[in-house]
Amino acid sequence: MMNPVYIALIPLLPLAGFLMLGLFGRKFFKETSGIIATLLLLTAFGLSVYVAYDYFTHANGGVYPKTIAFQYTWLRFTDTLSIDMGALIDPISVMMLLVVTFVSLMVHIYSLAYVKGEERFATYYAYLMLFTFSMLGLVLSSNLFQIYIFWELVGLSSFLLIGFYYNKPSAVAACKKAFIVTRFADLGFLIGILILSFYSGTLDFATLINTLTTPESAAMKNAVTASFLGVSAISWGMALVFIGGAGKSAMFPLHIWLPDAMEGPTPVSALIHAATMVVAGVFLVARLFPVFALTTPAVLEIVGWVGAFSAIFAAMIACTQTDIKRVLAYSTMSQIGFMLFALGVSKYGGENGLGFTASMFHLFTHAMFKALLFLGAGAVIHYVHSNEMKDMGGLRKLLPITHITFLIACLAIAGVPPFAGFFSKEEILLAAFNGNKTIYYVALLTSGLTAFYMFRLYFNIFWSKEPATQHDKHHGEGGFAMMMPLVLLAIGAAAAGFIPFGNFVSSDGAKLESHFHLAFSAAPVLIGLSGILLAFVMYKKQSNKATNLANSLGGIYKTVYHKFYIDELYLFITKKILFNLIGRPAAWFDKNVVDGLVNATGNATTMISAKIKGMQSGRVQQYAAYFFAGVFGLVLIFLYIWK
Amino acid sequence: MMQPGLYHILIISAALFFIGVFGFFTRRNLITMLMSIELILNSVNLNFIAFNKYVWPHKMDGLFFSLFVIAIAAAEAAVAIAIIINLYRSHQSIDVEDAGEMKY
Numbered sequence A: 001m002m003n004p005v006y007i008a009l010i011p012l013l014p015l016a017g018f019l020m021l022g023l024f025g026r027k028f029f030k031e032t033s034g035i036i037a038t039l040l041l042l043t044a045f046g047l048s049v050y051v052a053y054d055y056f057t058h059a060n061g062g063v064y065p066k067t068i069a070f071q072y073t074w075l076r077f078t079d080t081l082s083i084d085m086g087a088l089i090d091p092i093s094v095m096m097l098l099v100v101t102f103v104s105l106m107v108h109i110y111s112l113a114y115v116k117g118e119e120r121f122a123t124y125y126a127y128l129m130l131f132t133f134s135m136l137g138l139v140l141s142s143n144l145f146q147i148y149i150f151w152e153l154v155g156l157s158s159f160l161l162i163g164f165y166y167n168k169p170s171a172v173a174a175c176k177k178a179f180i181v182t183r184f185a186d187l188g189f190l191i192g193i194l195i196l197s198f199y200s201g202t203l204d205f206a207t208l209i210n211t212l213t214t215p216e217s218a219a220m221k222n223a224v225t226a227s228f229l230g231v232s233a234i235s236w237g238m239a240l241v242f243i244g245g246a247g248k249s250a251m252f253p254l255h256i257w258l259p260d261a262m263e264g265p266t267p268v269s270a271l272i273h274a275a276t277m278v279v280a281g282v283f284l285v286a287r288l289f290p291v292f293a294l295t296t297p298a299v300l301e302i303v304g305w306v307g308a309f310s311a312i313f314a315a316m317i318a319c320t321q322t323d324i325k326r327v328l329a330y331s332t333m334s335q336i337g338f339m340l341f342a343l344g345v346s347k348y349g350g351e352n353g354l355g356f357t358a359s360m361f362h363l364f365t366h367a368m369f370k371a372l373l374f375l376g377a378g379a380v381i382h383y384v385h386s387n388e389m390k391d392m393g394g395l396r397k398l399l400p401i402t403h404i405t406f407l408i409a410c411l412a413i414a415g416v417p418p419f420a421g422f423f424s425k426e427e428i429l430l431a432a433f434n435g436n437k438t439i440y441y442v443a444l445l446t447s448g449l450t451a452f453y454m455f456r457l458y459f460n461i462f463w464s465k466e467p468a469t470q471h472d473k474h475h476g477e478g479g480f481a482m483m484m485p486l487v488l489l490a491i492g493a494a495a496a497g498f499i500p501f502g503n504f505v506s507s508d509g510a511k512l513e514s515h516f517h518l519a520f521s522a523a524p525v526l527i528g529l530s531g532i533l534l535a536f537v538m539y540k541k542q543s544n545k546a547t548n549l550a551n552s553l554g555g556i557y558k559t560v561y562h563k564f565y566i567d568e569l570y571l572f573i574t575k576k577i578l579f580n581l582i583g584r585p586a587a588w589f590d591k592n593v594v595d596g597l598v599n600a601t602g603n604a605t606t607m608i609s610a611k612i613k614g615m616q617s618g619r620v621q622q623y624a625a626y627f628f629a630g631v632f633g634l635v636l637i638f639l640y641i642w643k
Numbered sequence B: 001m002m003q004p005g006l007y008h009i010l011i012i013s014a015a016l017f018f019i020g021v022f023g024f025f026t027r028r029n030l031i032t033m034l035m036s037i038e039l040i041l042n043s044v045n046l047n048f049i050a051f052n053k054y055v056w057p058h059k060m061d062g063l064f065f066s067l068f069v070i071a072i073a074a075a076e077a078a079v080a081i082a083i084i085i086n087l088y089r090s091h092q093s094i095d096v097e098d099a100g101e102m103k104y
Helices: A004-028 A033-056 A092-114 A121-140 A145-160 A169-200 A205-212 A217-226 A233-248 A257-263 A266-275 A277-287 A289-295 A296-319 A323-347 A351-385 A400-414 A418-437 A435-462 A479-498 A518-539 A546-555 A555-561 A563-615 A620-642 B006-027 B030-054 B059-093
Strands: A067-076 A082-089
Touching: A004 A033, A004 A067, A004 A092, A004 A121, A033 A121, A067 A351, A082 A092, A082 A121, A082 A145, A082 A205, A092 A121, A092 A266, A092 A277, A092 A479, A121 A277, A121 A518, A145 A169, A145 A233, A145 A257, A145 A266, A145 A277, A145 A289, A145 B006, A169 A205, A169 A257, A169 A323, A169 A518, A205 A289, A217 A233, A217 A277, A217 A479, A217 A563, A217 B059, A233 A277, A233 A400, A257 A266, A257 A323, A257 A479, A266 A277, A266 A323, A266 A351, A277 A289, A277 A323, A289 A296, A289 A323, A296 A435, A296 A563, A323 A351, A323 A418, A323 A435, A351 A400, A351 A479, A351 B030, A400 A418, A400 A479, A400 A518, A418 A435, A418 A479, A418 A518, A435 A518, A479 B030, A546 A555, A555 A563, A620 B006, B006 B030
Parallel strands: none
Antiparallel strands: A067 A082
């Protein structure tokens, strides 16, 4: 067994970096904060690689054990119910360690050039470190409440980083929106945690899963028989936990914060809103997967449908957006939808657990190519100083490295063999085919849309028209610090698919042979290729084909372009309905009744004292007369009334 | 010759008390007011001694109380006269009507 100190160091190094840069960064490490943070992250990444190597080479009889590397009891309520801080080491947490530290390291290096010269350079790195610490703590959580604590911490660091350009009103609005929407979802998560811990009597993952998957246990009988609105308590608990996950993972209808979150610096979008934090919801479902699959399959089915719907919904919107980061944001939402419905169609154990493996595999490859896409988009934005597609075009000669790496990422996400996305998407589609045919067809259509909008993006940025001449050529492509992460991630996006993922991650810990069917993969690949071809025809050269198509679709195009008016719907519900029906009456009640009572007390006191202040006349003999009258009154009382 | 009984003494004490109260309310001169207070205190002393003598002749509590009252009256007179002197220095008067600043 490996030394727990190494595992503890992985999250603690970023924490140390955060404290150091956060407290002293602006004064002492103004120039060096980036280097310090990157070196700390490099160490953490090295340790993660070592831990992963050590873990995956020590399978116990073909099954990877779930072990608690260390655990510290923080708050003890009863003998079994306690909030612990610990590290749970199992295949998915080890995989997440690798993903988080690797992408975070890439983003740290990239930011050295991207955020250079920014006034709050050190603060930026402090926030990045805080995020990395929280995310690592989240994936290592051994306790349901620990995951909640880190869940809120990643939400906080996401909030801080989205609002990094705090003098930009849109960024401030976006960070508030992200925080409020995810916080709203986290309320569901918290209630879910309380329900689950109430019935199982524990917060510890291993015990919790064990209790809630044993139908004979007393806790389980209680949880199944107790019901609310005809649904058992355990189903409510799991559904509410999933609401928390859906909020963080930007699933419909809680997705509205993700596109706006693109107001943050682009490397942050790559790290938080593409590769790591937004997959926390997927991770949460995967963490509790045995309970979902064995005890509440109905809730798991909901997970699947929410995922599938979000996937196609976001893919349709992505086809119409013109801000390149927003296209990527919707694409992220769509891909997370893939991961979630892969979990949704999966069952527990053995061959039937293919969806679980596929979901984790896609999470892994998606982290690579989506981070690459965002960093590539960052390089483009850095060069043209605009997020809009119309300001780009013909950049392939000016940004050769970005062009090639971006193309690799696009091929990967479109599912073209032999790039990474092909393998993971293939597994997901296979799992969906075996699990739920409707979801399979939705997924197939979504893959076609994915290929189309990704290549629409690609052709619009790098081909389409001659480059505009006004681009300032002074900083070229952005130097080594920006290109190295692109190249490394491109290698990942190209080659990660060849990892035999089933050997490492599966629903029950045993190795899973992944089968590869050539006949099966023909359909998705053909659909993907036709999507690419369509994008090629429409966007390779500047033409009005796309505009014509948009015009001929008329109202449909407009609806999709406005994101199905979901934001407007939310505004309507909050501003018009909630504010008018609840907010205003509550404000009225507060202003008139609550404040009125307080003011009335004050006014009454003032009025009465104005009336009676004349009694304090300053004349000693008058006071003596009051005193005497009082004594006389008392005498009368004692003589005639009291007796 | 008739021995004075409890009631005689109580009548004198009550008369003394009300003379004192009357003086305290009607006089404007602070020294006279102080003297009125002394009258009130002494009427109380008389009460103590009379009750002690006629009701519990074997006990001394009433005597001790009147001794206390005399001591406290002396201390009170000292304090009051000090106040009156200070008041005279600041107001050039010891008329109680002239010292009415301590009001609302």
